Amino acid sequence: xxxxxxxxxxxxxxxxxxxxxxxxxxxxxxxxxxxxxxxxxxxxxxxxxxxxxxxxxxxxxxxxxxxxxxxxxxxxxxxxxxxxxxxxxxxxxxxxxxxxxxxxxxxxxxxxxxxxxxxxxxxxxxxxxxxxxxxxxxxxxxxxxxxxxxxxxxxxxxxxxxxxxxx
Amino acid sequence: xxxxxxxxxxxxxxxxxxxxxxxxxxxxxxxxxxxxxxxxxxxxxxxxxxxxxxxxxxxxxxxxxxxxxxxxxxxxxxxxxxxxxxxxxxxxxxxxxxxxxxxxxxxxxxxxxxxxxxxxxxxxxxxxxxxxxxxxxxxxxxxxxxxxxxxxxxxxxxxxxxxxxxx
DNA sequence: CCTGCAAATAGGAATGATTGTCAATGACTG
DNA sequence: CAGTCATTGACAATCATTCCTATTTGCAGG
Numbered sequence: 265x266x267x268x269x270x271x272x273x274x275x276x277x278x279x280x281x282x283x284x285x286x287x288x289x290x291x292x293x294x295x296x297x298x299x300x301x302x303x304x305x306x307x308x309x310x311x312x313x314x315x316x317x318x319x320x321x322x323x324x325x326x327x328x329x330x331x332x333x334x335x336x337x338x339x340x341x342x343x344x345x346x347x348x349x350x351x352x353x354x355x356x357x358x359x360x361x362x363x364x365x366x367x368x369x370x371x372x373x374x375x376x377x378x379x380x381x382x383x384x385x386x387x388x389x390x391x392x393x394x395x396x397x398x399x400x401x402x403x404x405x406x407x408x409x410x411x412x413x414x415x416x417x418x419x420x421x422x423x424x425x426x427x428x429x430x431x
Numbered sequence: 432x433x434x435x436x437x438x439x440x441x442x443x444x445x446x447x448x449x450x451x452x453x454x455x456x457x458x459x460x461x462x463x464x465x466x467x468x469x470x471x472x473x474x475x476x477x478x479x480x481x482x483x484x485x486x487x488x489x490x491x492x493x494x495x496x497x498x499x500x501x502x503x504x505x506x507x508x509x510x511x512x513x514x515x516x517x518x519x520x521x522x523x524x525x526x527x528x529x530x531x532x533x534x535x536x537x538x539x540x541x542x543x544x545x546x547x548x549x550x551x552x553x554x555x556x557x558x559x560x561x562x563x564x565x566x567x568x569x570x571x572x573x574x575x576x577x578x579x580x581x582x583x584x585x586x587x588x589x590x591x592x593x594x595x596x597x598x
Numbered sequence: 599c600c601t602g603c604a605a606a607t608a609g610g611a612a613t614g615a616t617t618g619t620c621a622a623t624g625a626c627t628g
Numbered sequence: 629c630a631g632t633c634a635t636t637g638a639c640a641a642t643c644a645t646t647c648c649t650a651t652t653t654g655c656a657g658g
Binding site: 274300301303305306307308309310312332335336340341342343344345346348349350351352353354355356357362363364365366370371372374375376378379382383384385387388390391392393394395396397398399400401402403404405406407408409 | 522559
């Protein structure tokens with residue numbers, strides 16, 4: 265709520281990008297933008313919904329979802345963790361890291377002696393105990409890239425309504 | 432399906448741990464163990480279910496879930512990505528990393544010049560393009576640790592049925 | 599300032615993933 | 629070999645998310 269310059273800058277960027285994308289700047293979108301821009305904790309749709317609801321009692325959760333994904337598709341927010349969907353299990357107990365395709369969800373392990381010894385800043389300890397540490401690399405896997413090439417568009421970062429649904 | 436020594440070793444570990452934990456080694460559990468132990472891709476419950484169904488046409492998806500979480504609670508498998516639940520959005524576009532509490536889902540950003548320049552093994556490129564790279568640190572946050580201390584047990588890694596449900 | 603239309607919204611139903619409930623079944627102990 | 633309790637399967641329930649659709653609204657022109 266204390267509008268720092270960082271937050272105002274984000275908000276301005278959201279509005280500019282929305283305008284540039286030719287989408288309408290509705291009251292509900294502006295409120296959702298404000299909420300997301302000022303979030304420090306990484307909120308889920310429900311949280312944003314509850315917060316926005318205070319000022320705009322009639323917003324629908326659906327609109328919050330659509331606006332959040334709009335920001336995502338415009339490249340203005342990211343999602344925490346790989347593609348949602350279902351919980352996935354990892355039988356590999358050795359230290360390792362993950363490559364995850366943001367299109368199809370393909371996940372592969374890789375190892376790196378260098379990364380295994382990475383030093384985590386002391387400040388992190390103030391958040392809590394550290395149990396595991398690993399690197400998550402995201403990208404578009406070979407299979408999905410081939411599919412994109414076969415279709416029309418080349419290898420762009422996932423955006424647009426259709427890019428969201430896959431597992 | 433080609434039972435490598437690694438896989439056989441995992442399987443043996445699962446059975447030993449299950450026995451040690453005093454849970455029964457049922458036919459369905461053994462099949463699910465086998466399936467998980469031999470998985471290279473990180474499967475979700477559905478995938479394991481479909482695979483096990485071939486040999487055991489009557490298994491229920493419920494049993495697969497229960498067994499998967501059993502393995503998880505015994506510390507024999509991990510989950511990919513932070514605690515499931517809902518998609519969470521991140522308005523921070525600067526390079527940064529995440530600390531995530533495995534109990535309550537609290538997520539915090541941290542930065543590290545050292546980690547920002549980490550080198551990803553070339554082999555990863557064979558999986559596909561690399562769009563983002565960041566470190567995910569998991570642990571138990573201060574708040575949850577305090578709660579645990581207040582209750583009975585001290586600061587153990589999340590295990591047991593109750594440790595799963597929170598957001 | 600008024601009008602029309604495509605885009606956007608509210609709501610509620612639908613979907614997919616996951617978990618809870620409970621009676622029947624089966625794995626081990628004595 | 630029988631009894632007991634964990635385990636299972638079927639199904640209902642829940643949660644997050646998306647779909648559908650009638651209604652409303654932002655905004656370009658007149």
